[in-house]
Amino acid sequence: MNQEIISKKESYKELENILIKNNCHKYLLVCDSSFKYLNVEKYLNSISIPFILFDNFTSNPLYEDVVKGVSIFNYNQCEAIVAIGGGSTIDVAKCIKLFSKLNHNENYLKQKYFDSLIPLIAIPTTAGTGSESTRYAVIYYDNEKQSITHESILPNYAILESVFLKTLPIYQKKCTLLDALCQAIESWWSINSTDESKNYSKIAIDKIIKNMDNYILSNDEVAQNEILVAANYAGRAINITQTTAPHAMSYKLTSMYNLPHGHAVAICLPEVWNYMLNNLDKCIDIRGKEYLNQVLYDIANIMNYKSPIDAIIGFKKILKKYDIRYPISNDKEKDVNKLTKSVNLTRLKNNPVQLNDDVIKEMYNLIVYGE
Numbered sequence: 001m002n003q004e005i006i007s008k009k010e011s012y013k014e015l016e017n018i019l020i021k022n023n024c025h026k027y028l029l030v031c032d033s034s035f036k037y038l039n040v041e042k043y044l045n046s047i048s049i050p051f052i053l054f055d056n057f058t059s060n061p062l063y064e065d066v067v068k069g070v071s072i073f074n075y076n077q078c079e080a081i082v083a084i085g086g087g088s089t090i091d092v093a094k095c096i097k098l099f100s101k102l103n104h105n106e107n108y109l110k111q112k113y114f115d116s117l118i119p120l121i122a123i124p125t126t127a128g129t130g131s132e133s134t135r136y137a138v139i140y141y142d143n144e145k146q147s148i149t150h151e152s153i154l155p156n157y158a159i160l161e162s163v164f165l166k167t168l169p170i171y172q173k174k175c176t177l178l179d180a181l182c183q184a185i186e187s188w189w190s191i192n193s194t195d196e197s198k199n200y201s202k203i204a205i206d207k208i209i210k211n212m213d214n215y216i217l218s219n220d221e222v223a224q225n226e227i228l229v230a231a232n233y234a235g236r237a238i239n240i241t242q243t244t245a246p247h248a249m250s251y252k253l254t255s256m257y258n259l260p261h262g263h264a265v266a267i268c269l270p271e272v273w274n275y276m277l278n279n280l281d282k283c284i285d286i287r288g289k290e291y292l293n294q295v296l297y298d299i300a301n302i303m304n305y306k307s308p309i310d311a312i313i314g315f316k317k318i319l320k321k322y323d324i325r326y327p328i329s330n331d332k333e334k335d336v337n338k339l340t341k342s343v344n345l346t347r348l349k350n351n352p353v354q355l356n357d358d359v360i361k362e363m364y365n366l367i368v369y370g371e
Helices: 011-021 033-037 041-046 063-075 087-099 162-167 170-189 195-217 221-241 245-257 261-278 289-302 308-321 332-342 357-367
Strands: 004-007 027-031 051-054 080-085 120-124 136-141 144-149 157-160
Touching: 004 011, 004 221, 011 041, 011 080, 011 120, 011 157, 027 063, 027 087, 033 080, 033 162, 051 063, 063 087, 063 136, 080 087, 087 120, 087 136, 087 144, 120 221, 157 221, 162 221, 170 195, 170 221, 170 245, 170 261, 170 289, 195 221, 195 289, 245 261, 245 332, 245 357, 261 289, 261 308, 261 357, 289 308, 332 357
Parallel strands: 004 157, 027 051, 027 080, 080 120, 120 157
Antiparallel strands: 136 144
């Protein structure tokens, strides 16, 4: 699917034209708690097309939340979906689009997906997941993470409005920025990488490294816009390649220690990177270990380091500077075993160096601190 990306000052004001262009007479507005701080409601109320508000979902959205959204969308005969919020909000909107024309008497997750043809406009309010430019969504069913993938849930329009980042708490800025940086790095070394995806990763990493301090430590408007664009490029990169081991290892850390996703991924990445660097002979990328070694050097160079080991050290210094701490366990052995068993082996297939349970356990032992 083609996607139109709009990035300019007050780009959110393009929404009315987009809705008119798509012959929309009423839309479902999916938003989260940040909505009331964005100063956008006045504009939405001023345009000619009414909306139905849906914000009744959790930060880690449940299947049941999406079912409610589908019901509201259909009951009110909405013709488009507009998502304004972080990655979870956009994921909810994607699933509402995907499920809205399925059989409502059966579990949506067990049905065959197809394109509902409902226009979806995504306006991110965080610079992290790049969900506004991916074909992926995550929701939870019976306490288990469900990864939803379908080409049709790539939003038709992504509106990048950097002014919305001003209200983010600093810790959230750190976590979402680190998520974008990890996505770009993982995509670059993924066995599924292409020239296009690697170019997206390169742009994302370069922009993040150059602007991260001004973005985190001040409300610099140029840095805000650069980081938002960088996160979008990172999203476009993983839309081609998918993520790898650090993401696969992060999910249970999030639920066990109540860590934001970006925080959890960021503490996994340097350990995976270090293991790969020391085990190039276990490379499973068909392009070979010499190719992978060069990729690791290329990533280091774009981060302004001379070698991968310098980049790993530098990455850990970033974590320390931004006070991104490793979790502390009351029962480290028990927790590490539980974490090891939780890793999705499918995600590991994208990783360029082969991993097994013993290696994953070894890395978790470095990530989780015991009391």
